[in-house]
Amino acid sequence: MIDLIMKDILGTPAILVGLFALIGLLVQRKDSGEVVSGTLKTVMGFVILGAGANVLVQSLGQFSSMFNEAFSVDGVIPNNEAIVALAQESFGTETAMIMLFGMVVNILLARFSPFKYIFLTGHHTMFMACLIAVILITGGFSGPSMIILGSIILGSLMVLSPAMLQPFTRKVTGSDDFAIGHFGSFGYLVAALVGKAVGKGSKSTEEIKVPKSLSFLRDTSVSVSLTMAILFFVVAGAAGPAFVEGELSGGQNFLVFAFMQGLTFAAGVYIILAGVRMLLGEIVPAFKGIADKVVPNAKPALDCPAIFPFAGNAVIIGFFFSFIAGLVSMLFLPLLGLKVIVPGLVPHFFTGAAAGVFGNATGGRKGAIIGSMANGAIISFLPALLLPVLGSLGFQGTTFGDADFGVVGIVLGNLIRIVEANSVVFAAILIILAILFFLGSRSKRNEEEDSTDVA
Numbered sequence: 001m002i003d004l005i006m007k008d009i010l011g012t013p014a015i016l017v018g019l020f021a022l023i024g025l026l027v028q029r030k031d032s033g034e035v036v037s038g039t040l041k042t043v044m045g046f047v048i049l050g051a052g053a054n055v056l057v058q059s060l061g062q063f064s065s066m067f068n069e070a071f072s073v074d075g076v077i078p079n080n081e082a083i084v085a086l087a088q089e090s091f092g093t094e095t096a097m098i099m100l101f102g103m104v105v106n107i108l109l110a111r112f113s114p115f116k117y118i119f120l121t122g123h124h125t126m127f128m129a130c131l132i133a134v135i136l137i138t139g140g141f142s143g144p145s146m147i148i149l150g151s152i153i154l155g156s157l158m159v160l161s162p163a164m165l166q167p168f169t170r171k172v173t174g175s176d177d178f179a180i181g182h183f184g185s186f187g188y189l190v191a192a193l194v195g196k197a198v199g200k201g202s203k204s205t206e207e208i209k210v211p212k213s214l215s216f217l218r219d220t221s222v223s224v225s226l227t228m229a230i231l232f233f234v235v236a237g238a239a240g241p242a243f244v245e246g247e248l249s250g251g252q253n254f255l256v257f258a259f260m261q262g263l264t265f266a267a268g269v270y271i272i273l274a275g276v277r278m279l280l281g282e283i284v285p286a287f288k289g290i291a292d293k294v295v296p297n298a299k300p301a302l303d304c305p306a307i308f309p310f311a312g313n314a315v316i317i318g319f320f321f322s323f324i325a326g327l328v329s330m331l332f333l334p335l336l337g338l339k340v341i342v343p344g345l346v347p348h349f350f351t352g353a354a355a356g357v358f359g360n361a362t363g364g365r366k367g368a369i370i371g372s373m374a375n376g377a378i379i380s381f382l383p384a385l386l387l388p389v390l391g392s393l394g395f396q397g398t399t400f401g402d403a404d405f406g407v408v409g410i411v412l413g414n415l416i417r418i419v420e421a422n423s424v425v426f427a428a429i430l431i432i433l434a435i436l437f438f439l440g441s442r443s444k445r446n447e448e449e450d451s452t453d454v455a
């Protein structure tokens with residue numbers, strides 16, 4: 001019976017997260033139909049996530065083969081959904097535990113610290129939980145100490161990340177109604193600071209008229225399909241028809257093969273996103289319902305598209321120049337002995353667009369352009385530097401795409417290598433408490449200064 005509970009039930013990530021959703025729905029006194037539906041949808045979300053991973057792995061394998069043949073280098077496509085889906089087989093239980101208890105730590109910190117933020121971007125909570133689990137396990141952690149440390153790190157990031165950006169978020173929105181809860185915040189912070197440094201006197205991007213024909217880029221499915229098809233065409237052409245048709249496609253025309261593989265990649269992303277949405281569509285409301293009762297004055301920390309309506313032109317500009325910076329970075333990465341990071345549309349669109357909005361808020365058009373390019377370079381070099389820290393997971397043809405994953409992974413991974421495991425636990429807790437105390441002591445002063453700037 002113990003083996004059944006610990007290994008087969010609690011050891012199955014889909015069931016474990018389903019139990020969390022079940023408890024959350026019961027606490028909110030939902031009727032029996034909603035409880036059954038919500039629990040089953042949560043479990044199904046994990047199953048769909050795995051199915052999408054299989055589709056994505058197939059496409060990534062073909063791309064890597066063509067890329068290696070064409071350029072004699074290993075190309076890696078950053079994609080958060082892909083790397084998390086691949087990690088679930090080995091790190092699924094630990095990811096689920098850190099995610100669930102990290103949410104609890106978030107609520108406790110929001111309740112008892114000066115940072116009243118409830119991080120509601122559920123998929124990024126899961127992605128960061130996965131990264132932390134991978135880094136800690138690769139570093140030799142296991143058992144309760146790993147779960148406790150991982151949960152403290154995750155919960156702290158869930159309040160510190162929105163707090164770090166909030167002064168600039170207020171500049172974007174002109175209010176203090178919500179925060180940004182997205183683990184691309186380091187890139188957004190750099191974009192805002194760069195905009196402030198270079199954009200004095202620059203006019204806002206919103207004074208530019210952008211053709212409506214580019215609005216299709218907002219449809220993730222279409223834009224991922226188009227971009228990946230183009231990338232596959234380029235790489236297949238560079239690899240040559242003889243290699244593609246002789247080694248990979250089984251005789252199918254290399255252009256048709258490239259087109260279908262590009263769409264297969266997009267289909268895999270779509271399936272994974274559908275699984276994540278189904279999974280988190282039940283967990284987040286349960287989490288928010290509990291949090292509202294415990295932290296009544298908390299601000300919701302929302303996904304980065306929440307700021308897109310405040311600067312629509314900056315969204316397109318930010319994506320475009322972030323992607324250009326990613327392409328340019330491809331030329332320099334091999335010169336530094338790093339793996340080539342192929343610019344992925346998903347991270348460059350969402351984080352590039354958000355960086356453009358923040359850069360525009362502090363530096364107008366110049367800030368949006370240069371700030372988003374800084375973000376593009378960051379999400380090209382950080383994933384390359386992160387790969388060695390991920391252990392065996394760093395050899396799967398994909399990695400985490402957004403800036404915070406690179407910063408957290410690199411810092412945490414190297415910290416573990418330097419000191420003993422117990423020292424890491426102690427030092428991490430002290431550092432987190434010191435940061436909270438330091439930022440808390442300055443929060444009131446910053447609130448007053450930023451309120452004056454907004455006014």
